[in-house]
Amino acid sequence: MSSTNNWLAKLFAKKSANTIRFADSEVALQDGESVLDGLLRAGHSVPYGCRGGSCQSCMMQCTDGDVPPQAQQGLTAAQQELGYFLACSCHPSESMSVALKPAAEKIIAPVIDKAQLTANVVRLRIKAPLNYRAGQFINLFRNGAVSRSYSLASVVGVDDYIELHIKRVEGGKLSPWAYDDLSVGDEVAIEGPNGQCFYTPGDAQQPMLLTGLGTGLAPLYGIVRDALVNHQHQGPIQLVVGSKHSDQLYLFDELKALSDNYPNLSVSFVAQQSTNPAVTEADIYQYCKELVPDGKGYKVFLCGAESFVKKMKKQCFLAGTNMADIAADAFVPSGS
Amino acid sequence: MFGLFKKKEKAAPSPEEKAASVFDKLGGAAAIDAAVDIFYRKVLADDRISHFFDTIDMEAQHVKQKAFLTMAFGGPNNYSGKDMREAHKHMNLTEEHFNAVAENLVGTLQELGVSQEDIDSVVTIAVSVKDDVLNK
Numbered sequence: 001m002s003s004t005n006n007w008l009a010k011l012f013a014k015k016s017a018n019t020i021r022f023a024d025s026e027v028a029l030q031d032g033e034s035v036l037d038g039l040l041r042a043g044h045s046v047p048y049g050c051r052g053g054s055c056q057s058c059m060m061q062c063t064d065g066d067v068p069p070q071a072q073q074g075l076t077a078a079q080q081e082l083g084y085f086l087a088c089s090c091h092p093s094e095s096m097s098v099a100l101k102p103a104a105e106k107i108i109a110p111v112i113d114k115a116q117l118t119a120n121v122v123r124l125r126i127k128a129p130l131n132y133r134a135g136q137f138i139n140l141f142r143n144g145a146v147s148r149s150y151s152l153a154s155v156v157g158v159d160d161y162i163e164l165h166i167k168r169v170e171g172g173k174l175s176p177w178a179y180d181d182l183s184v185g186d187e188v189a190i191e192g193p194n195g196q197c198f199y200t201p202g203d204a205q206q207p208m209l210l211t212g213l214g215t216g217l218a219p220l221y222g223i224v225r226d227a228l229v230n231h232q233h234q235g236p237i238q239l240v241v242g243s244k245h246s247d248q249l250y251l252f253d254e255l256k257a258l259s260d261n262y263p264n265l266s267v268s269f270v271a272q273q274s275t276n277p278a279v280t281e282a283d284i285y286q287y288c289k290e291l292v293p294d295g296k297g298y299k300v301f302l303c304g305a306e307s308f309v310k311k312m313k314k315q316c317f318l319a320g321t322n323m324a325d326i327a328a329d330a331f332v333p334s335g336s
Numbered sequence: 337m338f339g340l341f342k343k344k345e346k347a348a349p350s351p352e353e354k355a356a357s358v359f360d361k362l363g364g365a366a367a368i369d370a371a372v373d374i375f376y377r378k379v380l381a382d383d384r385i386s387h388f389f390d391t392i393d394m395e396a397q398h399v400k401q402k403a404f405l406t407m408a409f410g411g412p413n414n415y416s417g418k419d420m421r422e423a424h425k426h427m428n429l430t431e432e433h434f435n436a437v438a439e440n441l442v443g444t445l446q447e448l449g450v451s452q453e454d455i456d457s458v459v460t461i462a463v464s465v466k467d468d469v470l471n472k
Binding site for chain 2: 049050051052053056073074310313314317318320322323324
């Protein structure tokens with residue numbers, strides 16, 4: 001009798017324990033144990049720091065199951081939507097599958113369209129069945145070995161392909177190949193998506209500022225259409241695209257059509273030097289400062305060279321925008 | 337006679353205990369984000385110290401400031417002083433720099449409507465990290 005009870009108790013305990021699935025193994029959490037403590041106890045290597053929910057060193061991603069709200073305290077809306085959580089503050093009431101890094105998906109897909117956007121930027125459209133958020137980026141491979149990151153200019157539910165804007169970088173290992181040699185019909189390998197710079201539905205009335213330099217327009221073109229078309233964003237949206245010279249700017253017709261369709265969108269093109277009447281000659285920082293003198297309550301998206309993103313982020317923050325409301329994607333040149 | 341059974345005097349609350357009430361009064365972890373924004377904005381606008389922040393990653397810094405304020409407000413933290421010391425070691429910081437940060441902290445609390453008494457307990461905790469920051 002007592003052995004039966006024992007057996008029942010064991011069985012019951014096993015069933016009620018919260019199991020954490022991680023790296024092809026399972027860890028049953030003990031009473032009051034956090035996901036971090038459970039994984040560490042089981043001998044897994046998970047980075048961590050304060051264990052108090054502040055330092056965010058132990059950020060993990062939930063790939064299956066529900067994340068308790070207190071485990072996402074202080075994370076951005078984008079991080080929450082991606083299922084990121086802090087393992088030290090996570091006491092789940094049910095089982096979860098967790099991962100250290102978002103599982104990357106590799107896809108082989110054909111190029112279906114290639115068009116010139118400026119003198120050194122091409123647009124590639126690839127028929128890839130990828131699940132992503134507009135504004136994220138993918139890695140494009142050459143010969144399966146060399147890869148570079150490119151932002152997605154396309155939008156799920158609007159475009160049935162993924163779109164990349166590729167600037168030819170002289171001496172680069174990938175872009176001259178993509179620019180010169182890649183043709184419609186060729187198959188390419190991509191991996192992703194990655195990145196946290198995308199629209200998160202929440203306050204449809206929130207004013208938004210999207211600004212970028214050069215091909216920084218690619219993710220912004222995706223984000224702005226995602227907000228307007230997929231999420232019916234109602235608040236005013238300012239899109240400001242800049243470059244050194246006006247002939248480096250593109251998508252004039254597409255953005256004109258978009259702002260005609262959506263009166264809450266206004267688009268500005270600015271360049272340090274302009275020979276195009278549609279492009280204002282101005283310093284983009286000054287231009288944005290005058291356009292949005294008070295950034296309080298704004299949602300901001302910044303895309304482009306790292307120096308631009310850094311400087312603009314500081315400017316927007318000092319103008320009153322909450323840090324959590326500034327999403328940025330800095331284009332970093334590759335080391336090798 | 338009753339003196340024999342006199343209750344033990346309740347010990348005066350420590351700065352940590354007092355500050356912990358500030359953490360709760362402000363609204364816990366969720367409210368710290370708003371406080372960090374105000375605090376960090378003040379620090380970046382302060383000519384005495386803003387140049388230290390010219391080249392840093394703002395988001396990473398924001399996370400660190402949140403950890404610091406959580407500690408100063410008596411919230412759950414695991415402060416050891418080691419990271420604080422390591423991070424500031426090569427910056428040649430002086431008393432003036434430390435005071436500038438402390439002033440910005442006080443300004444933030446005032447802006448959030450925190451009482452002077454509570455500000456005092458937060459400042460007491462903040463000042464306790466001074467030797468770590470100045471590498472003394």
